[in-house]
Amino acid sequence: MTTENTTENADDKPLAGRIALVAGATRGAGRAIAVQLGTAGATVYVTGRTTRDRVSEVGRGTETIEETAELVTAAGGEGVAVPTDHLEEDQVRALVERIDRERGRLDVLVNDVWGGEHLIGSSFGKKTWDIGLADGLRMLELGVKTHLITSHTALPLLTRHPGGLVVEVTDGTTAYNGTRFRENLFYDLAKNAPIRMAFGLAKELADSAGTAVSVSPGWLRSEQMLAGFGVTEENWREATDKVPDFAVSESPVYVGRAVAALAADPDRARWNGQSLDSGRLAREYGFTDADGSRPDAWGFLLAKETDPDTDPADYR
Template identity: 40%
Template sequence: MTENRVAVVTGASRGAGKGIALALGAAGMTVYVTGRTRAEGGADLPGTVSGTAEEIDARGGTGVPVICDHSDDAQVRALFERVEREHGALDVLVNNAFTIPDGLTDKGPFWEKPLALQSMFDVGMRSAYVASYYAAPLLIERDTALVVNTSSFGGRCYMHGPAYGAGKAAVDKMAHDMAEDFRPHNVAVISLWMGLLKTERNRALFDGVPDRYESFAAGAETPEFSGRLIDALARSADPMKWTGQVLIGAELGAELGVTDIDGSRPRSHRGMLGDPPTFSAAVVK
């Protein structure tokens, strides 16, 4: 990888994307931070793209805030045109933008939940494809580069219903198939199953009912752990070793010697939630 590394992290006003962006910034990267929130109060939860970028600067990286609605292909294209003008290439793309509709975690069958849950197919599944499409010419300019789709065990087990599960399974398979196309260009593509995260949303949940969620909170990862994993993977001697795979973050951390910000080692939920999928090696073109 080049010394002046450039990353794009989508959906990084808050949550997993913010933690990933901060960790990459702390590793010295220039990080383009995308999201829709311009100012505090513009969303139900705290966090803005400029706030994330400023914190990246404070940690030694360079944060570049970009207001971008990832449901709008023209805005996504403009984002990567800007990266091309300013840097000419891209080292790391993290497809993290994701919409969380009201009713996602409601109890009951899918037909009793809002039909709007299908919006996860747009900002989530589809947005990962579009961002990768426009980023591809920049990624192949590097000797080696990395694409990460953030995902979860919901791609394999029942989690929040079929809309959520279908979206996560899709980005997992997308990583596998994009890896085949990127392979001749030495661009590694993986899908990363994160554990329960200490995001702004989940912290509010933990604090609201501490007795109920105490055990969950104790085993949660910080969002920055995922960013540390991505940086370690990008810096590894052979990122192509993992290309096309769905990886459990906690297990990748153990393999790469990466710890969370407090020095702890998050534990894998494989035993409770299941194994990552194994895809066929067959290639039909």
């Protein structure tokens, strides 16, 4: 193999030889992140509760972790599906032990576990005491406790080698969430906690030259979101007839490319502890969404607060 070809392959597969765990990769952002890490050449362990034999409480059997793993492999990486409930410590421990046994290292941990969409529709805008306590606490279990269990269990392996990356996936950035109440107290806590987790882990990973960040997609056209609007990825713009602001939405590919770009950046430590979003990272790294656009949903929402006539087309 010539030097020229070696360089070319390295450019095409900057994450070749890297081991990643995407916790919560059944669908949406998690699936797209896993696939884009695979596109960059990584071996990606993908986890979730919905398999071809079992459907989680989310109630969607149309997407499975096995399918995600196959998509990772088809993209050029190696996908490994491991059914895991990240609220079950024994299952998470077995997962990490398997990665250690099979690979001996972990370079990228993406905490994307959520699965609480079925709990939020009837709770948005309600007072804390008007929300069923079981539902509210379940949001915190799914969006916070899962992340803590996974980090607590996986970080000893990740820190074994210097330079590891931890990505806490959430909804919103410090700039947006910091002065705004996100729908209800339980949801607000669930989506702000990962931002603080990344901030804290950034301090704790310093000894191993690790980097921790939180990353938020914008208005994400996940499978569930598209179904809620009654559209598909192919005709999603039809939904803007009812909700014009949906024009600033983005496909899951966008945040997937954001995380892959971070993972491949040898200078990513400059982001340590920060709250990032797909639009900002697109401007930094030069990638686009699948359709060639560059949405900035959070910029649009901030601008609209001061100018209600802000055109979403100006933020694509």
